[in-house]
Amino acid sequence: MNYLDWVILFGTIAFIVLYGTWRTAGTRNIEGYLKGDNTMKWWMIGVSIMATQASAITFLSTPGQAIEDGMRFLQFYFGLPIAMVIISVTIVPIYYKLKVYTAYEYLETRFDLKTRLLAAILFLILRGLSVGITLFAPALVLSTILGWPVSVTTILIGSLVIIYVVSGGTKAVSLTQRQQMTVIMSGMILAGILAYAMLPAHVSFGDTINLAGTLGKMNLVNLEFNPNDRYNIWSGLIAGTFLFLSYFGTDQSQVARYLGGASVAESRLGLIFNGLLKIPMQFMILFIGVMVFVFYLFYQPPVFHNTVLKARALQTEQGQQLKVLEQQYAQLHAEKRIAVDQLVNAMHTDNKTEVETTGTKVRELYKQETAVRDSVKSTIAKAIPGAKTQDRDYIFLNFVLNNLPNGIIGLLLAVMFSAAMSSMAGELNALASTTTMDIYKRSINSTADASHYLKASRWFTVLWALLGMVFAMLATFAENLIQFVNIVGSLFYGTILGIFLTAFYVKRVKATAVFVAALLAQGVVLYFYFFTDIAFLLYNIIGCAVVIMTGLILQLILDLNNQ
Incomplete structure (x- = not known):
């Protein structure tokens, strides 16, 4: 900002x-204050x-x-x-x-x-x-x-x-x-x-x-x-x-x-x-x-959207594990980006077989990304006991x-x-x-x-x-x-x-x-x-x-x- x-x-x-x-x-009566004078x-x-x-x-x-x-x-x-x-x-x-x-x-x-x-x-x-x-x-x-x-x-x-x-x-x-x-x-x-x-x-x-x-x-x-x-x-x-x-x-x-x-x-x-x-x-x-x-799908998001909480976790003994998981996430996203481009090209050529094949591949990579995100949440929970690891509310803000x-x-x-x-x-x-x-x-x-x-x-x-x-x-x-x-x-x-x-x-x-x-x-x-x-x-x-x-x-x- x-x-x-x-x-x-x-x-x-x-x-x-x-x-x-x-x-x-000028609101000076209870009628106006509670009912807006109707x-x-x-x-x-x-x-x-x-x-x-x-x-x-x-x-x-x-x-x-x-x-x-x-x-x-x-x-x-x-x-x-x-x-x-x-x-x-x-x-x-x-x-x-x-x-x-x-x-x-x-x-x-x-x-x-x-x-x-x-x-x-x-x-x-x-x-x-x-x-x-x-x-x-x-x-x-x-x-x-x-x-x-x-x-x-x-x-x-x-x-x-x-x-x-x-x-x-x-x-x-x-x-x-x-x-x-x-x-x-x-x-x-x-x-x-x-x-x-x-x-x-x-x-x-x-x-x-x-x-x-x-x-x-x-x-x-x-x-x-x-x-x-x-x-x-x-x-x-x-x-x-x-x-x-x-x-x-x-x-x-x-x-x-x-x-x-x-x-x-x-x-x-x-x-x-x-x-x-x-x-x-x-x-x-x-x-x-x-x-x-x-x-x-085209631009890599954070592996964990509560960046303040993640920064705190990186300073703990779990920090190295979080960095490893971030690298895995980046690799998966790079693979998924290639598959997404292939899926878009298949859509443009109306190749239904290719759409189905690449679509399946994108969904599988997305599941793997989700699994890595879940591992990140578990690691942060270990690093900072009691922390809220549900980061859905931070996605749009990020x-x-x-x-x-x-x-x-x-x-x-x-x-x-x-x-x-x-x-x-x-x-x-x-x-x-x-x-x-x-x-x-x-x-x-x-x-x-x-x-x-x-x-x-x-x-x-x-x-x-x-x-x-x-x-x-x-x-x-x-x-x-x-x-x-x-x-x-x-x-x-x-x-x-x-x-x-x-x-x-x-x-x-x-x-x-x-x-x-x-x-x-x-x-x-x-x-x-x-x-x-x-x-x-x-x-x-x-x-x-x-x-x-x-x-x-x-x-x-x-x-x-x-x-």
Whole structure:
């Protein structure tokens, strides 16, 4: 990076913080702070929903997911449009009719206080953990670039978000997310264009698709039903629908985005807008990862993408072994490069026999490279016990830092920081509103005036930001970040969704039955997580089904005992 990159990076961040603070400095009431005065148009709602969901993890981790695992992660989002239609038709009118600040207020109306508190607490746990994960991604980027400890970069980024969220609440979040999404989408599209432009002149766009397909990276749809497979069309359409129903219908970080709409119609249009555009956006990000994969077929990538960790390991007694493995990797890549050129030539001459033969050779060399990379990870783990050797989250970052021109590097880093700030801002605002309205005002101090709750919301924003910083500094993530954040959500969303679906559609089930059923369901989901290999998306169906079915059974028992 040079001075131009730093100017673009910090200029973008400073503009977002100052703009959000300036435009919302007049927020003086709890209605404006938590609901944005109900002035948002449909397109603003749609952009805000997408920006809250699309954190830095999306743009840092998703391309790496595609590079190592192909495009099949896209199936995760196939249930999203279905969920958006269901929420728009059934859930949005209920929230507007009750004029709630949070989704959990409705549960007290339908059930009782303890059920409202249970759902709110489950949300606070999962979203509080997610804030830490969201913050960890850009802190990791800045730590890698500057060589600073992750703890320092975590505090720096968290403090910047606090400034404008505390100032303007929901309105600040929504206003800044428009600028952030502009930076994000333009930067990612530019990265994909540059990845293709840097390929050798004889490689056409069609060749890149054929190469990626030959090596198994264009695996968009898997029709096989396998409960242990995280990503297939069935898990996406069925389990994904349940996940997104819970996320967008009961998660305050998303509910707050459309509760600020000017009308029911505006909120509905915003949700449909998100449902229609999210899949193409994820396709684009994954495809950028595939383009980087093809780029690395012609230009040797690092054997281990966490270069800071590798440098530390080289200073240990395992350093010599790492150097030997690096040499093996370089030799394999040189052989693979020759085979890739032969494969491209065979494609140009439409020699199917040669395509099959050379394709097999390239796949075999790629497997050998992967085996060497696995050996490198094992060696680093020996050299530095406890170190995170999953380097998938660093692949796209390394590509940006080492291959793109100055100025573009700063822009793409600004993309990651903008995404992190927009997502974290939405999460903090939701955590503050839930803590204030569902916990503090309802159960601790119910007699204060509006200005007191406004101050409380701001202090809770700061508190959750600090907790998120602590979690980001202390936690280690064995999974890659994009998977980890979805796993955390799936641990709790099924139970929360079960409570809400019971509230909406199973009228015979009362408070005590649903409360006990929810506790049991949460225990079942945690059991499946710790003691089975079932794909995490299915936790959403399991948790939801246990709440509804157990609730019905318990209510029947209670009714019989009361006769």
